Amino acid sequence: xxxxxxxxxxxxxxxxxxxxxxxxxxxxxxxxxxxxxxxxxxxxxxxxxxxxxxxxxxxxxxxxxxxxxxxxxxxxxxxxxxxxxxxxxxxxxxxxxxxxxxxxxxxxxxxxxxxxxxxxxxxxxxxxxxxxxxxxxxxxxxxxxxxxxxxxxxxxxxxxxxxxxxxxxxxxxxxxxxxxxxxxxxxxxxxxxxxxxxxxxxxxxxxxxxxxxxxxxxxxxxxxxxxxxxxxxxxxxxxxxxxxxxxxxxxxxxxxxxxxxxxxxxxxxxxxxxxxxxxxxxxxxxxxxxxxxxxxxxxxxxxxxxxxxxxxxxxxxxxxxxxxxxxxxxxxxxxxxxxxxxxxxxxxxxxxxxxxxxxxxxxxxxxxxxxxxxxxxxxxxxxxxxxxxxxxx
Numbered sequence: 255x256x257x258x259x260x261x262x263x264x265x266x267x268x269x270x271x272x273x274x275x276x277x278x279x280x281x282x283x284x285x286x287x288x289x290x291x292x293x294x295x296x297x298x299x300x301x302x303x304x305x306x307x308x309x310x311x312x313x314x315x316x317x318x319x320x321x322x323x324x325x326x327x328x329x330x331x332x333x334x335x336x337x338x339x340x341x342x343x344x345x346x347x348x349x350x351x352x353x354x355x356x357x358x359x360x361x362x363x364x365x366x367x368x369x370x371x372x373x374x375x376x377x378x379x380x381x382x383x384x385x386x387x388x389x390x391x392x393x394x395x396x397x398x399x400x401x402x403x404x405x406x407x408x409x410x411x412x413x414x415x416x417x418x419x420x421x422x423x424x425x426x427x428x429x430x431x432x433x434x435x436x437x438x439x440x441x442x443x444x445x446x447x448x449x450x451x452x453x454x455x456x457x458x459x460x461x462x463x464x465x466x467x468x469x470x471x472x473x474x475x476x477x478x479x480x481x482x483x484x485x486x487x488x489x490x491x492x493x494x495x496x497x498x499x500x501x502x503x504x505x506x507x508x509x510x511x512x513x514x515x516x517x518x519x520x521x522x523x524x525x526x527x528x529x530x531x532x533x534x535x536x537x538x539x540x541x542x543x544x545x546x547x548x549x550x551x552x553x554x555x556x557x558x559x560x561x562x563x564x565x566x567x568x569x570x571x572x573x574x575x576x577x578x579x580x581x582x583x584x585x586x587x588x589x590x591x592x593x594x595x596x597x598x599x600x601x602x603x604x605x606x607x608x609x610x611x612x613x614x615x616x617x618x619x620x621x622x623x624x625x626x627x628x629x630x631x632x633x634x635x636x637x638x639x640x641x642x643x644x645x646x647x
Contacts (some may be wrong), residue, residue: 257286261326264334265343273342280346283327284353287316291357298369303400309362316357319414320647324354333546340548340575345369348573351629360642379478411647412636415624416499419519422543423497426536428521431496435484435503435568439479442474445603446560461503461514475503478617479520480560483596486522487604492611493525499620510632517620522596524606524613530563530595533614537593541569550576552587561594561615572626588626590620 260268260279270276294312316323316407327347328342335343337402355361409417420430443455453459454477461475479498486496498520506512523532550570558564571582577582593616598608606613621633628647630636635643 257283257323261323261330265338265339266334270339271336273339276339276342276346279331280350283323284350287323287350287353287357289316289365289420291362294362294501295365295367298367301368301399303403305363305366305368307400307403309359309366311428313359314364317354317607317646319408324351333548335548337548337575341577344573344575349363358646370385402561405645408645408647410636410644411628411630412621412624414647415627416517416519416620418544418630419540419620419623420497420499422540423521426495426539428495428497431482431486431498432500433476433479433485433498435476435501437476437481440474441484442476442478444601445484446480447597447599447603448559452559459505461505477504479518480615480617482520483560483600483615484604487524487606492606492613494613495523495525497521501512508634510634511622513621513633513637515637516633518617519620520615520617522613522615524596524601524609524611528612528614530565533593533595533616537567537616541590544571545569545626553593556592556594558592558594560597560600561592562597564592564594567591567593567616590622590626591616593617 261283265271265276265279268275268279270279290312294308299308314322317325319325327350332340332343333345400479424430443452445448448454462479463475465472472626474579479500479502482498482500486494486498500513500518502518503515504512505542506514521536534551534553541549541551548570549572552568552570554563554568555564556566566589568587570576571579571586571588573579573581574586576582576586578586582588594614596613596615601608601611601613624630624636636646
């Protein structure tokens with residue numbers, strides 16, 4: 255069984271039920287990766303265009319997000335690995351990813367030599383046949399040279415994560431909804447039970463917009479996607495199951511974990527006889543689909559003006575399996591979202607009778623989920639338009 259066949263099977267299917275077999279599998283993969291890298295370096299290339307093409311092909315074979323070998327190992331070995339082997343598989347996988355950094359095009363190209371005579375006998379024969387008879391060798395084009403290469407683009411990493419999240423909730427019967435990014439104060443704050451004294455309404459937290467012909471700041475750049483909850487309840491009534499992906503804006507100083515614009519996903523369910531237990535079950539299903547079947551969830555009491563009761567949800571650390579590491583600050587848990595039962599006042603503002611219907615809502619940052627998924631440590635990298643960074647996805 256070759257590498258391509260093995261990475262399409264789970265560890266259980268490969269009989270890897272102990273540390274020795276797991277380490278042997280990862281060592282085999284590392285050896286195959288290094289052999290292909292050395293083969294490219296020793297083979298060389300006829301020119302820079304051919305070298306770039308060969309380097310990209312090897313990089314995509316191992317590091318491509320969709321069909322790359324390392325992505326397949328993540329999907330078939332790491333995510334479904336048994337709990338007792340998860341830390342070992344995680345460490346081996348991280349070491350493999352670090353080794354994969356040597357397959358980036360810039361690093362590979364620097365080690366692949368240019369060999370002008372690097373052509374096969376068949377290529378040389380073809381060149382002899384197509385070479386036109388001309389006294390001026392400069393005027394005769396070399397038809398054996400590769401054509402101009404046009405790089406293909408790809409979806410932005412945050413867009414990829416948003417589409418994956420939407421797909422999970424579409425499977426559960428949810429619909430997606432959008433709303434205006436310039437929002438009224440009523441929909442952004444008042445209808446969501448956020449009082450005028452709440453600090454989120456201060457100028458240093460919210461970006462206010464002065465509309466033409468208005469003396470006052472009558473609108474805001476929405477600070478969350480929650481206003482769409484009210485608009486959707488007014489539009490569709492109950493029952494209602496939807497998610498709201500979109501851009502939001504905060505008056506934050508940009509740093510590694512904050513940006514003035516980022517993406518949020520809001521979820522809302524309104525129906526008869528639904529409870530916090532339904533909320534917990536839905537979110538538990540979501541994180542298992544997104545992070546892996548071995549992910550555990552934890553809910554802690556919290557406070558949000560638009561939900562009561564409210565909670566913060568955390569997931570078991572994907573890096574250490576919940577044992578404690580630098581990623582989770584030795585706690586074993588990583589907080590990812592807020593949630594809770596929709597406040598009766600919010601239901602009433604959406605035109606729904608809180609005595610007949612109940613609802614629950616949740617919200618989280620899609621950019622943070624992308625940072626977790628791809629191991630990105632600075633949110634600013636997503637929006638600096640650096641092709642060297644974006645082409646990795």
